[in-house]
Amino acid sequence: MRTYRSTLGPRPHAVAQVEPDPKRAARLDKLIQRFVHRPTALHGRAPGAVDLMGLLGAVHDMYGCLTRPMVEHLAHVCELYTGQVYATASFYPDIYLDPKGRHLVKVCTGTACHVKGADRLARRCARALGVEPGGTDADGEFTFLTTACVGACSLAPVLMVGTDIHGNPDPATLPDLFARHRESDATAAG
Numbered sequence: 001m002r003t004y005r006s007t008l009g010p011r012p013h014a015v016a017q018v019e020p021d022p023k024r025a026a027r028l029d030k031l032i033q034r035f036v037h038r039p040t041a042l043h044g045r046a047p048g049a050v051d052l053m054g055l056l057g058a059v060h061d062m063y064g065c066l067t068r069p070m071v072e073h074l075a076h077v078c079e080l081y082t083g084q085v086y087a088t089a090s091f092y093p094d095i096y097l098d099p100k101g102r103h104l105v106k107v108c109t110g111t112a113c114h115v116k117g118a119d120r121l122a123r124r125c126a127r128a129l130g131v132e133p134g135g136t137d138a139d140g141e142f143t144f145l146t147t148a149c150v151g152a153c154s155l156a157p158v159l160m161v162g163t164d165i166h167g168n169p170d171p172a173t174l175p176d177l178f179a180r181h182r183e184s185d186a187t188a189a190g
């Protein structure tokens with residue numbers, strides 16, 4: 001993993017610029033400090049070094065995406081160029097630069113899945129969700145994407161909902177499957 005070196009150490013910053021909720025702002029602030037202040041003795045890194053990939057991954061996990069204001073904020077805090085942070089974030093297809101729905105629905109379009117009918121599965125999913133690939137439904141519940149091979153070729157064609165993998169799902173069960181995920185969200189919130 002590449003480590004970038006900031007020249008002057010972390011700068012004072014206003015985390016509230018990107019996170020108005022004080023509790024979440026404190027969490028974000030703490031998270032950032034974890035990746036900017038690496039003790040030299042423990043990690044063999046100079047003070048002020050930034051584990052940029054670690055930081056981007058952790059912030060992405062927290063928010064589900066890295067918006068432009070967040071990229072600018074992280075660049076500011078780490079004393080890196082915004083373009084440097086953006087280039088790193090945008091290199092990885094699993095780092096999203098715009099907000100997504102609460103559940104990610106992905107149809108694999110790798111070779112094995114393509115041969116086994118990924119296109120047909122994608123059309124059925126689009127119909128069940130009411131969303132075309134790349135889109136998010138109106139209530140922000142589901143984002144529907146296609147993806148490269150997810151490493152479960154023997155189950156082709158593969159559908160992922162969040163981290164769950166469904167091999168060759170029966171198209172008739174898709175509406176129920178998505179409804180269950182929607183309900184699990186509601187249960188967690190309630």
Ligand code: FES
Pocket residue numbers: 108109110111112113114148149150151152153154156158
């Ligand atoms: S091609 Fe779809 S899981 Fe490998």
